[in-house]
Amino acid sequence: MSYHRLEIKDLTVSYKRVPAVHHVSLELRCGSCVGLLGPNGAGKTSLFKALVGLVPLETGSMSFHGYSKSLAASEIAYLPQRTTVDWDFPITVRGMVEMGRYQVLGWRKRFREDDRRAVDQALEAMELEDLGHRQISALSGGQQQRAFLARALAQEAHVFLLDEPFSGLDKPAQDLLAGAIRRLANAGNLLVVSHHDLRTVRDLFDQVIFLNGELVAFGDTGLVFTAENIQKTFQTHIFSGSAHEPDLAV
């Protein structure tokens, strides 16, 4: 059976010739929620940035539904860590979600009824419809994260790359966000979520990717989320270029 999927083949990303992600190959099914696990500096953000074209690929390729990635750019949405945004920006929640319509509208098309409906639906799906008029700093952390998701929904994205969405959220906010992510996956979207808290992995993700420069393991959570893989990913050093590991270069 051929399902909708995101295929990554032999992907390497490097900064000034120092590789951050090495020869990673993955095949991710739409409709699932995938956790991306690894220590700091493991290349989680680099992998995301490569997938959306923010950093060039050193080697490898990717395709979505069998098309090369550039054809499907609007279907992949990148949700950066919350700290990268200036929350004092003079914009309302609704205004931020409306930004998701850029690919449809370009710089000159008028904002129409269709766009308004897409924004309404996105806000509703993320349970933010009552907060649309608020300035974005007047949201809690979890609401801010869901506002990012709403923006990606308004973009009509199919693949959502979430960078550390759960960090800094309290338990109720985590649950709300987890529910929203689960609903998106059940609706047929692919969600890749970089994540730190190993205790919640089993509840959140259908599949996990263990990354530490190289791909350590990938597969269904029940099979792959084992003490051995965790140990391998978080505690052993894996070569990631001489600049990262001066001892090995000698």
Next chain:
Amino acid sequence: MSLTWLFEPFRHEFMQRALFGCALIGFTNGALSAFIVIRRLALMADAMAHSLLPGVAVALLLFGLAPGTLFVGALVAALLVAFGTQIISNSSRIKEDTALGLLFACSFSLGLVLISFSRLSVNVSDYLFGNILGLGDADLWSIYLISLIVLPMLVALERPLLLTVFEPSVAATQGVPVKTLKYLLMGLLVLSMISSLQAVGVILALGMLIAPAATIYLLSDSFTSMFWMGGILGCVGSCTGLLISFWLNLPSGPCIVLVLGLIFLLAYLFSPKYGIVTKLLRPHHLHEASLARWKRRDRAQM
């Protein structure tokens, strides 16, 4: 009591010209200021303003005093400093702010030295503090043309510019040409700076480029209103400052900036949402529902 003093400024041609120039410059700079404030380019803009001097000086030495040559000279100098900053910060461990500070100080000094060499009697203080009462036809034309370039550009590109200033990396994934837009914004900044040279001079130009949007930022949560209201505020504030300077016989540039600064101060103190006095006067129970509950409980206990 006769009110002739009130209408006096409108009778002089030099004041009519000055008011026209002020209105245009005020609006253009005010609208642009939304981007300067949000992108935190205030110090960058200041440095750019100072770095225009050597360009002006070289243009004077080579071609004499003509608005066209001054304009080109200033533009070239500003672009050189802007690109020089990028080159130094990209190719060494020196950070952007350091590179810019260094280049603009050198550039400004070079300008002063060049001017001292020139035999022409150039009035440096005009350059530093502006002389809007001496606007010639060519000056008015260049102000008019610059507004005609800057404003439509900003209006047409508002949407991608907004995405870029909000979160450049997400904007890039959405297909916004982020780098091009950043350079474009720099270019527009230089242009409108040049147009405000005549009015308030390099040092005070910064006030017109920051005060309007900074004021609106305290009053509104909408970027679009920061843009348009910033323009209107810049326009009205500049003209008011100019008129006050006429009535009270004070220098015009400082008056314009002081009026804008005063309006900012009012917003800082009394803005309904973000003013510091307003915040102090607000009841401590922000949450109305909880306040009501407390009151009910008080009554029940009594």
